[in-house]
Amino acid sequence: MTGFSSLPAAEEGGDDYEDSSRWAGVPRILGPPWAQLPILTVGLLGVQLFWSVEMSYASPYLLSLGMSKSSMAVVFVAGPLSGLVMQPLIGVLADNSTSRFGRRRPYMIGGTLLCSCAMLLLGYTRPIAAIFTGYDNEANDKWTIALAVLAVYIIDFAINAVQAVDRAILVDTLPSSAQASGNAWAARMLGVGSVVGFFAGNIDLPSYFTWLGSNQLGVLSVIVIFWLLLVHGITAGLVKERVLLKRNSEKSLGQTFKREFKDIFTNIFNLPRTIRQIFAVQFFAWIGWFPILFYTSVYIGDLHKREVGQAQATLIDAEGTRLGARALFYSALISLVANVCLPSFVAETASKTRGAALPASPTLAKPPRLTVPPRMKVHLATLWAASHAVFAICMLGTFIVDSVAGGTLLIALTGLSWAITQWAPFSLLAQAILTEPAGATDESIRLADARGHEERERFLVGDESDDEDEGGMHRRHSADERRGSVMSNSGAQLSVVAIDRIASDDNAPREGGGGLAAKAGIILGIHNLFIVIPQFLVTGISAIVFAIFDPDQSVLHGGHGGVPMHNSTATGDSNETAGDASDTLMFRDDEADESDAGGSNSVVYIFRLAGFSAVIATVLCYRLARDLRHR
Structure with a gap:
């Protein structure tokens, strides 16, 4: 699975956004041609390793510290909040940076260092807290929880910033002819990062790295920090940016940021029907x-503890968490394979406005190697609807599954749905913009690389010197310079869509001060809201459900939930990181099971809610597919 990611878009065009800037140098990638795209995108592999650790270990670790599930749910509001705030903020700041090291590189380096410190804090929270409080006291418990929560927030905000910069530098560096290939490599890096991250998480790492401590999260944090720094060191050292010398814009950063949010909320009710349907899904x-x-x-x-019994719970928490990471590993593996194979089964859609065929997946510029007979191909929206149906079946399957093997199978199968979620909605959104009838408005929107001919020629491979002189300065419009500022979510995107404008009348007056190029960016911003808002909603629902079924319940067995066993480290020698005491999973379970398990497995109720929500998404997506097929 992938974490949150940005979807760069072209900057709003028009007179009031148009400005001129002075530049020095040209973007290029040092190294042999075969290594250029891996060098440019390898940073995303490190980013995905971080997301994998947080997704598999952060929740059980917070619970192991004695935090209730309700409080834990509130902590993870950091995910959608960081996606909502950090990516547009970093986009605006980086786009206007005049650092001699480039616009993206300082934020990349600073973000990776901040991520590394936060991950180290998360992995060794209790020993760090003990520096100030000592072990085995209430103050240490409180400081440990506070520092762990702080670490989660810093990781979410910093890694979103790094990922936004990684995406932006890809768009900045490659010419239009290489954009699709670059995004395909980005998809590969994210997929490999998921597989490697979850695979490492299901191994008993302390037995191999005894010198790093005895808790799994601590060892894992050191490993992913090493790789994050290494891969971004490669990108920062071998990818050369052009330098912004002066930006001749009358608008301040605050005005730009404010304008972006204002445009989103003023246009949210004026979208075409197809786009509204995609957002609803x-x-x-x-x-x-x-x-x-x-x-x-x-x-x-929780399923694992339910199988082995409450009496052994203190011995199997770490094993339960590793089993959770293993389930996510299987899901990531299926997702990676599906991402390679499934686009071949999607029929290309002809654009009514341009007479061209639109690619089934935005990550594919060339025909896939796998040849599929036309009769076996389906519309992309149909495939997307099927993915929601599979996901709904998996989540509703929690009504009958009560074993680790069954739960692992359900989670693994969601990888098939996640693979389609990573690119289908973005491709459908692109098609919806492309095929919007030109006569409906004064302008229409098309998807393309927003670079001019001059910029396409600036992609140099090389061994040229980094030194630039005044003769290397360029003065040009910067319509492509704020791509990263458009609000977007990470959570499900493996491709970059650049958007610019086709005007039916080049001299037509701008509507509402934004023009259709601006509206294209606004559409992506609104799309992000429809991804982020449900995450806030389900966080609140989860907190309520957990408060009802696990009210302030400590997950450590016996004694105060936050007091570690003697000589414990960041997560305790018992490595209790698998959630609260095992509970009854099914509504059909009897009272004896509930007594043995210690309460209710409240997570399963959230999964069932997810299943019912996926059923609604399936119905809405089926209607969307029917409408698109009948066009």
């Missing part, structure tokens, strides 16, 4: 996806 789909991203390890861990 995304809303209900993400009510389902958010629990899978952050509660899977808790769910599998």
